Amino acid sequence: MAYLALYRALRPQTFAEVVGQEQTVTALQNAIKDDRLTHAYIFSGPRGTGKTSIAKIMAKAVNCENPVQGEPCNQCSACMDINNGNFMDVIEIDAASNRGIDEIRDLRERVRVMPAQGKKKVYIIDEVHMLTTEAFNALLKTLEEPPESVIFILATTEPQKIPSTIISRCQRYNFRRLQPQQIILRLREAAHSNGIELDDDSLALIARRANGGMRDALGMLDQLYSFKDHDIKREDVLEVLGLVDDLFVSRLLDAVLAQDPGTMVDMLNTALNEGKEAGQLIRETSLYLRDLLLYKLVGERAEFLFVGAANRENLQKQAQRADKHKILQSLRIAMEAGEKLKFSEGQRFLLELTYLEMMALFAQEEAKPAEISEGKKKPTAADKEKIGRNDAREILWNRILAGVKEKKIPTHALLSQGKLLGTKGDTMYIGYQKGYGFHKERMEEKANREILEQVIKEVFNRDMEIIFVFLDDQQVNDMVVKKAIEYFGEDIVQIKD
Structure with missing residues (x-):
């Protein structure tokens, strides 16, 4: 028999096996037990938190021949066929690849056909937020007047993208991220059942990297199992998962x-x-x-x-x-x-x-007091202000350079040879040494200037005028340079003979 990934082999088969979604499980189980099911549900939450697993358990429970307190028996023909993916009346649809209006129209036609094998037809539409606007409108018609024999379960990681008209016709359940201890407990069970040796530190690292997703955690354990077989150390987890301690x-x-x-x-x-x-x-x-x-x-x-x-x-x-x-x-x-x-x-x-x-x-x-006691001069308020101003200017310049580099690397190469002198009002001054006249001239060209202006607008959230100046020629009488010295000081704008 082919190897089955851990997250598939350990997928919960009953409500009791689900980890971390107690409120949702209890509500659904009671609804099934008391025959108070509605026609449509939205399961929303982060990936790997059990949305599809609970949808399949729910599909089994409503079609089970021998349900017990809302739980499927997992032994009747309906439960076994659903587990094996052979049940005709449980239809899984990936909305990411079936997102158009034609697919939803086809679904509307098939919805009206009575169940062929079980009591209820259950449509599980995964990543439903990927449907187009037209497809949502077509689905809305079905949700408004659904046949009694059909249940829709819409699963999504981005509920904010679902139209409010759809949400208002569904019962919604929010799935939360699992706590690290819940993930560690299940990982420990999975490791024990497969003969894998892991210490507590390794389990904690996997749980932290999983960020609340059980499927991701089991997938990482599977990856480590393939890499190191049965004996997994903390160093192996750091290496394979790209973590630092x-x-x-x-x-x-x-x-x-x-x-x-x-x-x-x-x-x-x-x-x-x-x-x-x-x-x-x-x-x-x-x-x-x-x-x-x-x-x-x-x-x-x-x-x-x-x-x-x-x-x-x-x-x-x-x-x-x-x-x-x-x-x-x-x-x-x-x-x-x-x-x-x-x-x-x-x-x-x-x-x-x-x-x-x-x-x-x-x-x-x-x-620090230790530095003062050793005879070092305590910085004055003016020193601190100057250091802080220079640090802020350097950080700002690095942000601008990074933004330009993301948009166009050649423009970044030209700009990086300059120096941010400072800003005054809606004007920014950038200086070049005399030997970089080519870079200055190219930056003054329309295409490069527009890229820089766009980045500066993203940083400052407003348009700014950019003025390029030389720092080491005979332009000491140039009004622009004199203004720059006036605004930013001779320690920043150094004019050399």
Whole structure:
């Protein structure tokens, strides 16, 4: 017999076997037991949380020859045929590939035919939000006047895309992400039944990576089983799933707090070269910052999602060094970067920029008492303002460069040789050294200027005028350069003879 993937082999066959959706299961089971079923249901929620599994259990329960308290018996001919995919009156439709009006019209014609094998016809339409507007309108007619022998179950991960006219004619159940402990329990059962050895740390890593989806968790266990057979170690999980542990993120944050960009960039390059995902690195950094913030706020009462026992001591040291407001801001930076990485091609650049932003944020903190006691001069308010202004300018320039690079790499190559001098009102000044006249002239051309203007509008949320200037020729009397010096200071705009 062919090997069956774990998520298929362990698919729940009764309501009692479903994990993590107790309210939905109880409501549906009671409706079946008391014969109070409606004609249409919407099952909405994240992928891998049991929508299709419960739909199939429900299809069995309404057609079962010997149901017990709303549960299918899994022994009668109807239950066995449904389990084997041979039951004529349970029809699964993938809306992603059958999304047009012709397919729904065909469904409307078949709906009116009485069940051929069981008591009820059950249509399970997966990813129903993918239907076209015309297809939804055609489906609406059927939902308004459905035959008594038909039940529709519409499954979706994006309920907001379903028209309100459809939703209003269905009974809706929201499926929630599973808790890590629920996933770990099922993974432990799956491992035991297949003779797989995993420790608690490995199970916790898989559960965290699954992000609340049981199917994803079982799929990862299957992948690890194929890679390492029966004996799976924590290091195997990190390698195969592209994860980093809390010790790595802790060292990365140490580099950020220590204002050590070299170490930070080297660590990121090593992780990416080893096959780690940029998005996963950001997510795990977010989890670490969350744990750090909670420890800073409530101390030992904090419940950690990511940080392990071996790293608690260093977490305590970091909590003493970092301000809670800066930790919160860093967490927001990481979460925003996580969203941007989903749609960005320049992932390495965006990842580096995110940690540089955090570094600039922590650079603005007060000098530590130990440094003052060693005779180092405490920075003045003017020094802090100057450092903060330069850091902000560098972060802004990197954002602009990243945006231009995503739109057109040659334009990025021209722009990257310049330097952001600053902004004043609705005007931005960008300077070039004299040896880069070609780059300046090309950037002043319409096509390249329009790309830059578009990116600047995305960053500032408004249109801005761009002025390109030379920094090291004889234009010291040029009004533009004089204005730039007036606005931003001679430490920024350096005019050389």
